[in-house]
Amino acid sequence: MTDHICMKCGKRLMSDEIALHRKLFGRGAQEFMCLDCQAEYLRVDRLQLERVIEMYHKSGTCVLFAKWE
Numbered sequence: 640m641t642d643h644i645c646m647k648c649g650k651r652l653m654s655d656e657i658a659l660h661r662k663l664f665g666r667g668a669q670e671f672m673c674l675d676c677q678a679e680y681l682r683v684d685r686l687q688l689e690r691v692i693e694m695y696h697k698s699g700t701c702v703l704f705a706k707w708e
């Protein structure tokens with residue numbers, strides 16, 4: 640995957656952060672935010688977003704997230 644940086648704070652992004660951004664803000668997104676900025680934008684705890692990521696990984700229902708064994 641090519642390097643992406645957070646469009647708000649400039650931090651380098653993990654693929655999970657990009658996947659979650661696509662999930663929450665639409666798959667056509669070209670710019671992404673890190674977990675911290677997504678949490679701030681959505682006014683939720685970063686921990687809640689981490690739980691969402693974990694849930695998608697475990698369920699394997701979303702193609703954006705690789706399934707965790």
Ligand SMILES: [Zn+2]
Pocket residue numbers: 645646647648649650672673674675676677
């Ligand atoms: Zn950020």
